[in-house]
Amino acid sequence: MLSPLVRKLEHFTALSEEDKRAIQAFTGEIRQFGPREDIICEGDKPDHVHLILEGWAARYKLLPDGDRPIMAYLIPGDLCDINVTLLDKMDHSIGTLSPCRVAMISRDRLTAIMAESPTLSRALWWSTLVDEAILREWLVTVGHRPANKRIAHFICEMMLRTRAVGLSQDNGFSMPLTQEELADTMGMTPVHANRMLKELRDQQLIEMGRRRMIVKDLPRLMDFADFNPNYLHQQAAGLQREYT
Amino acid sequence: MLSPLVRKLEHFTALSEEDKRAIQAFTGEIRQFGPREDIICEGDKPDHVHLILEGWAARYKLLPDGDRPIMAYLIPGDLCDINVTLLDKMDHSIGTLSPCRVAMISRDRLTAIMAESPTLSRALWWSTLVDEAILREWLVTVGHRPANKRIAHFICEMMLRTRAVGLSQDNGFSMPLTQEELADTMGMTPVHANRMLKELRDQQLIEMGRRRMIVKDLPRLMDFADFNPNYLHQQAAGLQREYT
């Protein structure tokens, strides 16, 4: 089975067999986390880079009023903080949502690999640029779109992101989030998130099963959410393969 | 006069005289922009990296409904898209707010400089990490703080950022923004932004002059805004000098 990171990077550029082997070799020390465990906490001095192999995790902060805003989701193939070891200490935490398998990569290992392959190096930097682009798009969404479109936009994004790493089937994907976590992401109340999800269901745009999101009409959902996939920068190389 | 970029990077690490000279040498081709001109547009293929030398610029997008969300402010010393040349095309635009002097740096030039000095290379990567941290904090602010605290939080941030590059005096800094631009940043209406500014003035937290923001009581403002400066990662080396 192909590493999700390889699948993701191939959306940006072609990788040699050697590059792929180097990525597979990342997976030296692997740790298993349960649901809702912290991978790394605010204030910690980061010493490893984490690669999600299985499950969903999230970046979050804790606010004085008890709020727990979520600033990013990390799914298989996502590298948390590729160069965060430069910083003195973490300014946010990363915690699992579902059970997760995580590869712990030492900084030295990573820089060695990047020094060896310029292609891989470029591909990894590309992935950090995409992470930043996602952050910008979320900022737009949270600040400037009404609640129903916020949710719809998020579903579109996760549909494309899971598809890019081979984790979607039949127009659906596994989404191990509670409505409260979704609400913390979109800057709204769980109650309101629930109502907006119902609205999307009533409009025949989505269906929800147990921890599963099914997109009944992606073009219409994208249109409704005013979703422009450009910011994911997936247009390259191997993309068409995913649609077969 | 010291380059604002040098001042900024020195908050992270000490720089050799040689490193400083290399940064000064950035400023080969300089372009002057008027207020509200685009430096680079969504859809463009980026070929240069831009370094702001003077004035304020902003990252923004245009939404179908005519909204114009602002996702970041770029002030002197800020490097726009240090490695954006990796991307096929811009997913957002960068435009000036005030008149700006901007250094246009070719990608080749930048990579050559970074290859020569590991220290400088690390320092520049650090600055991109800070940019990302700011984006995360804005996401928290816009999604999870009430309007009055959003404005207050923003003022605290810009106070510290301008101070870090030597652009604040007497507890104040030049802020060439209309209230509409401020509102587009914080995800609210210009009318509401106005009222929240008034509230902060009434509470003796700030004063406003012509295009100038004066912070009357920074500790109290930070407390009010629930502002934790950690995310700016300014705690290093030369910081204390700024307070004298």
Next chain:
DNA sequence: CGCAAGATTGAAGTACGTCAATTCCAGTGG
């Protein structure tokens, strides 16, 4: 079976948006 966590729904309150009028002010021309 029974519990606890999460999802769903209703009713009432509020922060913020909308619309529109008025005032302020920097720049320009007389």
Next chain:
DNA sequence: CCACTGGAATTGACGTACTTCAATCTTGCG
């Protein structure tokens, strides 16, 4: 020096999207 002008700031009245509180219902799981 002053009148004129257009963009921005300010204020008021009113509407609404979202929150809050709280009850009920569903579902996974020991």
